[in-house]
Amino acid sequence: MPSESTLPRYMTRFRCIAERCEDTCCSGLKVPVSGSHWQRMQAVVSSDPEESERLRQCVSPNPGGAPTEQAFIQMRPDGHCPLLDAERLCSLQRRHGDALLPDICATFPRVVTRWGERVEVSGTLACPEVARSCLLEEDALEPVPLPASSPHVTRPETARHIPVDTEDAYTFHAETVRAAMLRLLHRREYPLASRLAMLGQLAYGLDDFYFRGTEAFRGEARSGAEARLNKVLQRFERPDILDAVHRDFTGLTLPGGPCVGLFRSVLKARMAAGRGERFSSLVRGVLDSLRLENGGASDLDAAWHTYAERWSHLEARYGERVHRYFHNSTEHQLWRAPFTDSPSLLAYVFRLTLRVGLLRLTLAGHPRVAELRHKPSPTSESQEHLDRAAVETFQLLAKHVEQSPDYLSLAEGLVGPGRGAETLGKVLVFATF
Ligand code: SF4
Incomplete structure (x- = not known):
């Protein structure tokens, strides 16, 4: 670390590619404006009555909100910012520079x-x-x-x-725990699914004494709890332990139909929330290619088989590439989203596996990936198609699903208290998907 x-x-x-970008930063986002920023924006444009009026129409005051949310930019019905100009660039930034942008737009x-x-x-x-x-x-x-x-x-x-505070053992030891998780994730001789199962087992090993609000490290118990923490982390450095988890995990066979049904509901719900044409078109394409638009349990099982076939085809032809997308995005998640946001490490690992499952289904269902089945062997052109499909999948799900309140509350509902053997079982179910 x-x-x-x-x-x-x-x-x-x-590097931002600005007008060459297939999206815009703000499409589909809720853009809050702090009180001080809102005042500054009004003051700067006040000499131009036309711009002043335009800004007034685009920004809705939110006087009862937090200081950082004293107003919101009101997105257009298509999800785009009303302050974009004809070249899809920010007119506010173009005229007045970065300093006038709300924090979220500037960062x-x-x-x-x-x-x-x-x-x-x-x-x-x-x-x-x-x-x-x-x-x-x-x-x-x-x-x-x-x-x-x-x-x-x-x-x-x-x-x-x-804050890294000695009194809060969960955050105080977070960097050490994350370093151990990263080392596990880097054991690329095992498939990602097995590494997720290993992370689940590691989290389960810490579950009864290392979690948000733990008292196990207080006073005289501290050195004993720290020794126990290190012992669990070191256990997951041992090749015999990792081999055993991998062997047990790969022996598991679980039906994937229920997971497909869950992911279908997530995608449909987000599309119904009006997330813009790029996202809707991806979801329509995925549902159509996996024949998931409607249908009951037998259709879910059929879609699962289609998904499994496509996945093994992808692994056989483009394994290294596909593994890189998923390895990089999972490692990225460990850096970008601290596990201390979750009440326990097990709850966090559950979220990681749920996310990987949803991404795998969406990528396998991507129409461009479905077409690759007809290519006899990989070419640089087909790999480029795959890269484009992967970037679109990961980007659109990051933007329109992963941070949405309904997806977050679904994940919270699924994980329940987020502790114990039941949660580990759920980690393994989604890791096998
Ligand atoms: S999303 Fe925004 S920051 Fe990213 S490349 Fe596109 S315009 Fe630039």
């Missing part, structure tokens, strides 16, 4: 987290260019030192801050 501020290598390569697609005094920068896959940089290169996730005056930390005051 680095002791200095870092960013992943892909963020050193990231997107960067994600800045401060662990105590140490800063970590990453990106959100909701930006297609970040998704490309993160998913396609082998060394994308390698942490590199963050320069002192990084262009990625433009508004340090908006960074997410996680």
Whole structure:
């Protein structure tokens, strides 16, 4: 685990491609404006009555909200920002520069987290260019030192801050635990599904004494609890333990129809929420290609078989490529979304496996991936098709599903208390998918 501020290598390569981008940063987002920013925006445009009126029409005040949400930019019915110009660039930024942009617009697609005094920068896959940089290169996730005056930390005051406090054992040991998780994830001699099962078993080993609000590390019990924590982490360094988890896990066969039904509901619900044409078209294509538009349990089983066939075809022909997308995106998630946001490590690993399952189904159902079955052997052109399908899948799900309140509450409902053998069982169910 680095002791200095870092960013992943892909963020050193990231450049916004502006008008060449297939999306826009703000489409489908809710853009809050802080009270001080809203006042500054009004003051700056006040000399131009036309612009002033336009801004008034585009921004809805929210006087009872938090200081950071004193107003919201009112998106158009198609999900796009009303302040975009004819070239789909931000008219506010073009006329007045970055300083006048609300925080989320000025910082997107960067994600800045401060662990105590140490800063970590990453990106959100909701930006297609970040998704490309993160998913396609082998060394994308390698942490590199963050320069002192990084262009990625433009508004340090908006960074997410996680205090590293000796009194809070969950966050105090979080970096050590995450380092162990990353080491496990890097054991690429095992399939990702087995590595997710290993992460689940590691989390289960810590489950009864290491969680948010634990009292197990208080006072004189501290050194004993820390020794126990290290013992569990070291156990998952041992090849015999990893081999055993892999062997037991690969022996599991579970029907995937119920998972397909769940993922279908998620995709349909998000499409019904009106998430814009790119997302709707992807979901329609996936449902159609897996014959999931309607249908009962037998159709779900049939779709699961289709999915499984496509997946083994993908692995046989494009294994290295596909494994890279999923490895990179899972590692990216460990850096970008701290597990301390979840009440327990097991609940967090459950979310990781649920996410991987949904992404796998969507990618296998992507119409461009369905077409690849008819190609006799991989070519650079077919790999390019696959890359484009993967970037679109990961980007659109990051933007329109993964942070949505209904998906988050579904995940919370599924995981329940997020502890114990029942949660580990759910991790294994989604990891086998
Ligand atoms: S989504 Fe990313 S690449 Fe596209 S305009 Fe925004 S920052 Fe640039």
